[in-house]
Amino acid sequence: MKKTSFPKDEMKVVLLEGIHQDAIDYFKRAGYNNLEIHSTALEGDALIEALQDAHIVGIRSRTQLTEEVLSKAPRLMSIGCFCIGTNQVNLEAAKHRAIPVFNAPYSNTRSVAELVIAEMIMLKRGIAYKNYVCHTGGWVKSAAGSYEVRGKTLGIVGYGHIGTQVGIMAESMGMNVIFYDIESKLVLGNAHQVETLDDLLAQADIVTLHVPEDDSTKNMMNRSRIEKMKQGSVLINAARGTIVDLDALADNIKNEHLLGAAIDVFPVEPKSNKEEFQSPLRELQNVILTPHIGGSTLEAQQNIGIEVASKLVLYSDNGSTVSAVNFPEVTLPKQPGSHRVLHIHENTPGILRAVNELVTNLDLNINAQYLQTSGDIGYVVLDVSGQEENAIKLQNGMKDIKGTLKCRILY
Known part of the structure; x- marks a missing residue:
């Protein structure tokens, strides 16, 4: 009798960019032993070549899964971004190839927030410059240009999961917290939402950015906005590299309009640790530069590894797509004694009717049926009971339904 589920030991899992060992262990415990592991991006x-026969792929921020790459990965079933962002994946191309994409939007929140808090203190104390001078044999023991953060105003641009944590931690140190967001947000603590970004820039002693990368945020902190920042303030960017005009930032630090800056993300970043890092900020001694490590703590990478690996395994084993960023979300319970069939299709009229007609003609009983749509994609999950050969016939018939993108039997 033909098996209705794809054997796990035949499924190829490709993990790039040094995914945490806990993620690797999670896959192995779940029965996925055909692992191809790379310490760097490809x-x-x-x-x-690595993806041409892969069923599951895990990446971080450097690997670019373009439409061209995805078009040459015919077996790919799911993608895991072991990080917060997903802009390194062509989400539309993945969706139309019936490939859900999962990420870890919260697991490194604390790590990024702690880095921001540390940087704002160091910037206001002038630590970057004093550290540089000590390393060159100098000695600048002076209180000039050195300030406490207590009583200062922190301006948070983007009041999401990281922004709110930064705000709570800043308040505990006696700071005044204001924030700007394109949506009205529930305020935590004593933070105050301002109406415009310009309002925030005029008031804040420290500005920290926590917005996604999209058309509305590209070059958001341009020369004009940087010049609207409060005299002697500092700028922190641990969000996305395309948000800040670095040349304009450098100019405003050189002319002493700004006290300094801390930048963790850049428009163009080295593809490996061996490639030289280029930036107009390199020569400035009162700027903290870090190599995109906001979420790079052992705790965060461990949490991310487990979170994303568990989502990929759950989808492969169960069909659930909870928190997929480009796909209809379905939470599926177990149905003992059933055959589970997954059907991903174009969201057009008549699909469900055609599926139900097939079930009736094959003398199968529907124990549960789940349908969720998202834009132009639909996702039907059928739990049916009856003879196994009829379940296989159901799968084959569903593949022939007009508009079908992918159909498979889990068990």
């Missing part, structure tokens, strides 16, 4: 032909 690109070009090397990436295409």
Whole structure:
């Protein structure tokens, strides 16, 4: 008798960019032992070759899964971004190939927030410059240009999960917290939402950015906005590299309009630790530069590894797509004694009717049926009981339904 589920030991899992060992262990415990592990990102032909027979792929922020790459990965069933962002994946191309994409939007929140808090203190104390001078044999023992953060105003741009944590931690140190967001947000603690970004820039002694990368945030902190920042204030960016005009930032630090800055993300970043890092901020001694490590703590990477690996395994084993960023979300319970069939299709009229007609004609009983749509994609999950060969016939018939993108039997 033909098996109705794809054997786990035949499923290839490709993990790139040094995914945490806990994620690897999670896959192995779940029965996925055909693992291909790379410590760095891949690109070009090397990436295409690695993915041509892969069923699951896990990446971080450097690997670029473009439409071209995805078009040459015919077996790919799911993608895991072991980080917060997903802009390194063409989400539309993945969706139309019936590939859900999962990420870890919260697991490194604390790590990023702690880095921001540390940087705002160091910037207001002038530590970057004093550290540089000590390393060159100098000695600048002076209180000039050195300030406590207590009583200062922190301006948070983007009041999401990281922004709110930064705000709570800042308040505990006696800071006044204001924030700007395009949506009205529930205020935590004594924070205050301002109406415009310009209002925030005029008031804040410290500005920290926590917004996603999209058309509305690209070059958001341009020359004009940087010049609207309060005299002697500092700027922190641990969000996305395209948000800040670094040349304008450098100019405003050189002319002493700003006291300094801390930048963790850049428009163009080295593809490996061996490639030279270039930035107009390199020569400035009162700027803290870090190599995109806001979420790079052992605790965060461990949490991210487990979170994303568990989502990928759950989808592969169960069909659940909870928290997929580009896909209809379905939470599926177990149905003992059933065959589970997953059907991903274009969201057009008549699909469900055609599925139900097939079930009736094959003398199968529907124990549970789940349908969720998202934009132009629909996701039907059928739990049916009856003869196994009829379940296989159901799968084959569903594959022939017009508009079908992918159909498989889990068990």
